[in-house]
Amino acid sequence: MYDNDERPRRVVITGLGTVTSIGLGVEAFLEGLRAGRSGAKPITAFDTTGFAHANGCEVDDFDPAEWIHQVDPEELGRATQFSVAAANLAVADSGLTLEELRRRRALVSVGTTDAESRDLDTLMGVQLEYGPDQLAPKVARRAQAGRLSTGIIRELGLVDVEALTIPTACAAGNYAIGSGFDAIRDGEVDVALCGGADAVCRKTFAGFYRLGTIAPEVCQPFDKDRKGILTGEGAGILLMESLDSALARGARIHAEVLGYGLNCDAHHPVAPDRDSLARCMEIAHRNAGVKPEDIDFISAHGTGTRANDVTEAGAIRQVFATPPPTISIKSMIGHSMGAASALASAACALALTEGFIPPTINHRETDPECGLDCVPNEARPAELNVVQNNALAFAGNNAVLILGRYREAE
Numbered sequence: 535m536y537d538n539d540e541r542p543r544r545v546v547i548t549g550l551g552t553v554t555s556i557g558l559g560v561e562a563f564l565e566g567l568r569a570g571r572s573g574a575k576p577i578t579a580f581d582t583t584g585f586a587h588a589n590g591c592e593v594d595d596f597d598p599a600e601w602i603h604q605v606d607p608e609e610l611g612r613a614t615q616f617s618v619a620a621a622n623l624a625v626a627d628s629g630l631t632l633e634e635l636r637r638r639r640a641l642v643s644v645g646t647t648d649a650e651s652r653d654l655d656t657l658m659g660v661q662l663e664y665g666p667d668q669l670a671p672k673v674a675r676r677a678q679a680g681r682l683s684t685g686i687i688r689e690l691g692l693v694d695v696e697a698l699t700i701p702t703a704c705a706a707g708n709y710a711i712g713s714g715f716d717a718i719r720d721g722e723v724d725v726a727l728c729g730g731a732d733a734v735c736r737k738t739f740a741g742f743y744r745l746g747t748i749a750p751e752v753c754q755p756f757d758k759d760r761k762g763i764l765t766g767e768g769a770g771i772l773l774m775e776s777l778d779s780a781l782a783r784g785a786r787i788h789a790e791v792l793g794y795g796l797n798c799d800a801h802h803p804v805a806p807d808r809d810s811l812a813r814c815m816e817i818a819h820r821n822a823g824v825k826p827e828d829i830d831f832i833s834a835h836g837t838g839t840r841a842n843d844v845t846e847a848g849a850i851r852q853v854f855a856t857p858p859p860t861i862s863i864k865s866m867i868g869h870s871m872g873a874a875s876a877l878a879s880a881a882c883a884l885a886l887t888e889g890f891i892p893p894t895i896n897h898r899e900t901d902p903e904c905g906l907d908c909v910p911n912e913a914r915p916a917e918l919n920v921v922q923n924n925a926l927a928f929a930g931n932n933a934v935l936i937l938g939r940y941r942e943a944e
Contacts, residue, residue, distance in 0.1 A: 542719040546940060548785040549628025549773030550880045551620035551729075554867050555591040555766055558601075559623055563877075564884050566866065567892040568913050573867050574752050574764055579652065580736040585743060587750040591766035591868030592734055605689045611650035611676045614685040616769035616873070617731035621686040624727060624773040629785055636691055638724035642683045643698040643713045644771075645706025645730035646872035647927075649679035652735040682731055686771075696723070704835070704869070705925035706730050707770060707876030708933035712794040714774050724779060729876035731769035738871065739765050745804070747839050753869070755836035755862035755894055756843050756908045758901040763837045766868025770876030772883070777940075787940040789883040792920070793822030799930035805841055806926050811849035814932040815922070819853075822936035824920055826854045829936075831891050831909075831916070833878045833923040836862025837869055846924065847904035859914070860906040865895045875925035879935055882921045886939045891916050 552559065555573025556566030565571075573591035582588035593616070598607035601619035610618060621642075625635060653673050683697040696717075700709045707730030714726030742748050742763060749762040780787055795818030799810035819825060835846055850857045863881050870877060881892055890913045897910035923935040 543721060544777035545715050545718045545774055545791045546777050546780050547772050547774050547788045547791065547883050548780050549624035550788060550883060551622065551624030551627065551771040552877060552880050553593060553596065553616045553620050554768040554877060555593050556866055558596065560627055563880065564888065567863065567881055567884065568890065570893045570895045570911060570913060571866060572752065572895060573766065577734060577739065579734045580655065587748065589751055590734055590739065590764050593768055602689060604691065605685065608672065609676055610681065610685050611653045612733035613646065613648065613650055613731045614676065614681045616733065616767070617644055617682045617771065618685045618689045620729065620731065620769035620771035621690065621727050624771045625690065628773045632690060635725065636693060640692050640695040641698070641714055641717045641723045641726040642686050642695060643700060643710040643726065643728040644682040645700040645702060645710040645876065646679060646682055646732055647703040647706065648732050648735055648738055648871060649682060650677040651737050652733050653677040655736045686727060702931045703927035704871055704874055705927035705931045705933040706872040707874060707879065708794065708923065708925040708935045709796065711772060711876065711879055711935060712796065712933065715791045715794065718774055718776055724775065726774045727771055728774065729769065729771035730872040730874070732767055732871035732873050734765055734767040749838060752896040753838040753865050754896045755834070755838045755865050756847065756900055756904045756906055757897050758899050760838045760840070760843065762839050763864070764868035766870040768867065768870045768873045768877060770873055770880045772876065772879060789886045789937045790940045792824065792936040792938045794818055794933065794935045795821055796933050798932070801930045804928055806845045807930055808845045808849045808852065810930055811846060811926060811932050812852040814934050815849065815853045818922070818934035818936050824936060828920045829858050829922045830918045831858050831921055832860040833882050833921065834860050834862045835924045835926040836864055836894070838864060842926065843901065844903045846926070847906050850906065857906055859891055859909050861892055861894045861909045863892055875923060875933065878923050879937065882923050882937050886918050886921060886937060889915060889917055
């Protein structure tokens with residue numbers, strides 16, 4: 535038991551920064567979620583000649599100079615540009631000034647799958663065609679995963695700060711948010727900027743294509759005719775602080791982080807395990823102090839692949855006597871890899887404050903093997919109190935985050 539002066543601090547989200555294929559910034563992202571906007575379009579990041587189909591969810595009209603002010607954007611790879619831009623957006627949304635932020639002990643924790651694989655693709659192409667003497671030093675220097683977090687620190691001028699880059703692939707955003715929650719709750723830091731970032735790259739697209747999991751046109755999670763994922767890109771960064779800090783400065787609170795659960799079953803390189811995911815959800819509920827019946831909707835990993843959707847739905851039914859509405863925003867923004875669960879967390883926070891459940895678009899007929907209410911095609915008004923965000927990753931890395939609508943202690 536904790537004494538009164540040692541009790542874990544409540545942790546709240548006061549800033550959201552989102553870079554997505556359906557809108558830049560939290561207002562545009564919210565509008566896209568409400569409207570069920572699709573970010574699907576032909577990929578332009580690399581030459582797709584030879585692929586039978588090559589749709590994806592790229593971020594359009596992103597001028598890094600518009601969003602990055604202190605660091606030369608040319609020194610940053612595309613994923614780091616997204617990460618830094620999202621951090622700037624989160625700080626602005628929080629209402630904290632840079633002077634206030636710099637006076638606080640901080641954690642910057644960013645999850646990723648590919649880091650700067652687009653730059654690595656470029657370097658490999660140059661190496662093969664022209665030889666190592668023609669490699670661009672600037673591109674080589676910026677192709678480091680650690681820059682996803684250190685780029686934020688440089689941009690914001692933070693000094694009393696810890697930097698983490700978490701490479702747990704498609705669950706990395708939730709892992710990063712969990713690390714920030716722990717650090718704030720235990721009094722190790724005052725503020726945390728946490729989330730995930732990735733950019734569309736040839737390596738990942740080609741890998742999923744060879745696995746037969748790239749959809750030809752759109753992503754259709756939980757639909758009986760689903761055909762796979764669309765690779766996406768972007769970044770989601772959440773600014774978190776203690777509840778006391780937020781109340782003291784009169785901050786708007788998007789949501790409270792109630793807890794999370796992690797596990798790794800190492801069952802299979804790419805196939806999820808139903809029992810392991812069910813255990814992870816149960817761990818998250820226990821840590822957050824909630825019961826399954828308290829969950830008002832689930833933001834699913836929901837990739838639109840045959841294996842994931844049936845397995846995830848089965849795990850949900852294993853934990854929930856009556857599953858709540860279960861949606862996937864990957865139907866709109868594609869699979870943004872390390873950014874995926876961070877952006878889904880931002881969507882959950884917006885759903886709590888704005889009173890709606892985002893839709894699963896491109897939906898025609900629910901797969902009977904899934905058997906879930908996936909809120910097809912149109913957003914649904916709802917009074918929400920507790921929401922769950924699932925994230926699954928290669929090799930059985932699972933991360934489940936629980937968010938709640940902020941309520942004063944009774």
